[in-house]
Amino acid sequence: MTQPHLSLQNVTYTYEENGPEAVSDFSLDVGRGEFVALLGHNGSGKSTVAKLLNGLYTPTGGNVLVAGMDTQDSQYTWEIRKRCGMVFQNPDNQIVATVVREDVAFGLENLGVPSEDMPAIIDRALSAVNMADFADRAPHMLSGGQKQRIAIAGILAMQPEIIVLDEATAMLDPSGREEVLETALRLNREQGITVVWITHFMEEAARSSRVAVMYKGKLVMDGTPREVFSQVDLVREYRLDVPPMTRLAHMLRERGLDVRPDALTIPEMRQEVKRLAHHA
Amino acid sequence: MLRDITLGQYYPIDSPVHRLDPRIKILLTMAFIVCVFLVGSPLGYLPIAAYLAWATWMARLPAKMMLRSMRPLRILLIFTFVLNLFFGTGDTELLRLGFIRVTQEGLYNAIHFSLRLIFLVIGSSLLTLTTPPVTLTDGLESLVSPLKVIKFPAHEMAMMMTIALRFIPTLAEEADKIMKAQSARGADFTSGSLKQRAQALIPLLVPLFVSAFRRAGDLAMAMESRCYRGGEGRTRLHVLKTGRKDWLAVASIAVLYAVVLLMARYV
Numbered sequence: 001m002t003q004p005h006l007s008l009q010n011v012t013y014t015y016e017e018n019g020p021e022a023v024s025d026f027s028l029d030v031g032r033g034e035f036v037a038l039l040g041h042n043g044s045g046k047s048t049v050a051k052l053l054n055g056l057y058t059p060t061g062g063n064v065l066v067a068g069m070d071t072q073d074s075q076y077t078w079e080i081r082k083r084c085g086m087v088f089q090n091p092d093n094q095i096v097a098t099v100v101r102e103d104v105a106f107g108l109e110n111l112g113v114p115s116e117d118m119p120a121i122i123d124r125a126l127s128a129v130n131m132a133d134f135a136d137r138a139p140h141m142l143s144g145g146q147k148q149r150i151a152i153a154g155i156l157a158m159q160p161e162i163i164v165l166d167e168a169t170a171m172l173d174p175s176g177r178e179e180v181l182e183t184a185l186r187l188n189r190e191q192g193i194t195v196v197w198i199t200h201f202m203e204e205a206a207r208s209s210r211v212a213v214m215y216k217g218k219l220v221m222d223g224t225p226r227e228v229f230s231q232v233d234l235v236r237e238y239r240l241d242v243p244p245m246t247r248l249a250h251m252l253r254e255r256g257l258d259v260r261p262d263a264l265t266i267p268e269m270r271q272e273v274k275r276l277a278h279h280a
Numbered sequence: 281m282l283r284d285i286t287l288g289q290y291y292p293i294d295s296p297v298h299r300l301d302p303r304i305k306i307l308l309t310m311a312f313i314v315c316v317f318l319v320g321s322p323l324g325y326l327p328i329a330a331y332l333a334w335a336t337w338m339a340r341l342p343a344k345m346m347l348r349s350m351r352p353l354r355i356l357l358i359f360t361f362v363l364n365l366f367f368g369t370g371d372t373e374l375l376r377l378g379f380i381r382v383t384q385e386g387l388y389n390a391i392h393f394s395l396r397l398i399f400l401v402i403g404s405s406l407l408t409l410t411t412p413p414v415t416l417t418d419g420l421e422s423l424v425s426p427l428k429v430i431k432f433p434a435h436e437m438a439m440m441m442t443i444a445l446r447f448i449p450t451l452a453e454e455a456d457k458i459m460k461a462q463s464a465r466g467a468d469f470t471s472g473s474l475k476q477r478a479q480a481l482i483p484l485l486v487p488l489f490v491s492a493f494r495r496a497g498d499l500a501m502a503m504e505s506r507c508y509r510g511g512e513g514r515t516r517l518h519v520l521k522t523g524r525k526d527w528l529a530v531a532s533i534a535v536l537y538a539v540v541l542l543m544a545r546y547v
Binding site: 051054056078081082085086088090092093094095096097098099101102105106107108109110111112113114115118119122138139140151154155158 | 413414442443445446449450453494495498499501502503504505506507508509513514515516517518519
């Protein structure tokens with residue numbers, strides 16, 4: 001078996017000394033090219049996990065390895081941050097420059113990339129998030145979804161292997177959310193970038209290939225969206241909801257109808273209803 | 281109301297003046313200001329006026345824009361003129377109205393100092409009208425970077441200015457939002473005495489500051505995530521280059537100096 005791309009080993013994190021544990025004894029391995037959704041209600045510690053992944057926080061106990069490099073070892077700090085990019089929740093608070101092109105250049109400037117190489121890299125990064133036409137615009141004139149895609153482009157320019165999106169869609173409207181999720185899914189599919197998608201929207205988690213659920217700083221569920229969401233009662237116990245179609249399936253089963261418990265999408269549900277109608 | 285804040289007074293068109301190296305432009309403006317002070321008589325402002333007219337034409341700026349830059353200074357200008365006119369020294373009396381007397385020297389000084397003020401303002405707004413604030417910051421950073429030897433934080437200063445410029449629209453928008461929210465709950469920002477209005481601003485400023493600090497924390501984290509670690513070893517997307525047109529501009533100001541100095545001597 002190859003080495004996991006991201007590895008959290010019995011990680012514990014407290015914000016203050018002897019304070020409550022925001023993350024406690026958390027272990028999770030993410031393989032190269034995976035798309036993992038990390039779910040949890042507010043205060044479950046999922047944002048803390050995000051900041052542990054690129055060395056913004058170093059664990060109080062346990063180890064975090066990014067491509068085999070320990071985040072506690074300060075000689076790797078910048079290499080880890082270059083390989084593991086991070087998109088934050090508030091689109092306004094992560095854009096540094098007054099022109100889109102210059103903001104995408106920010107990471108490159110920090111890495112000391114030669115000036116003459118930058119324009120081509122920037123154009124490629126902006127094209128990858130379908131924002132090439134906006135290179136000379138002012139970021140504050142863009143929509144939330146567009147700003148988040150600029151933030152992704154700024155990270156892509158640094159040629160990362162991993163992108164962590166920490167509730168990147170929480171402040172966006174539905175169409176902006178779709179834009180950003182679609183972009184992340186495509187980068188995962190086409191460029192093989194490992195994605196950790198932190199969210200509290202179940203519909204988004206349903207489209208990942210793996211769902212991890214956090215509760216009170218601990219990892220409590222881990223599996224495919226189907227495996228996780230079909231356990232409706234357990235998911236609810238962790239103060240989360242399940243996707244609407246799974247909820248509908250659950251309700252129908254409670255009333256004695258034999259639909260599959262792990263239906264996630266509307267087409268799947270339609271098929272199930274058709275099948276039932278056929279039998280009746 | 282807060283929406284139409286423009287960043288500085290930059291006039292976004294393309295012209296040879298707009299394309300000058302910002303460092304050269306800053307130095308030229310400083311040289312121009314010194315030159316204005318070298319003028320000895322009102323007549324000596326003729327070459328200055330001609331130079332500004334030429335520069336404005338080269339920058340493709342409408343004359344209206346240049347005159348508009350005078351507006352914030354009109355009161356100061358009137359004061360300068362009136363004070364010099366009525367309270368000047370000298371013996372050649374031109375007019376006497378009670379205790380006020382206008383002398384020839386007073387009139388001369390009034391015109392002299394008013395013209396000086398006018399040309400200083402127009403000359404420096406030529407810089408801000410043709411240079412975007414961020415470019416101006418880049419130019420300043422580069423100009424003061426030799427001071428890094430004595431630990432002057434040139435890069436940090438420029439980075440702070442850039443971030444401040446970046447967040448002006450964001451914070452303006454937020455102030456607008458808070459104002460509307462407070463107005464909806466009965467706050468009154470527009471009437472009352474000056475003291476009352478100042479007090480009404482407190483519920484606007486407190487949330488604005490709290491949010492600005494939160495934003496600063498977020499931004500710092502985002503910058504660190506993108507490998508920001510100060511100015512050391514940093515490259516730039518836009519490299520400042522000094523070319524032929526910059527040296528031509530320097531030559532033009534040298535000519536202006538020659539003319540002004542000659543006139544101060546012989547006219």
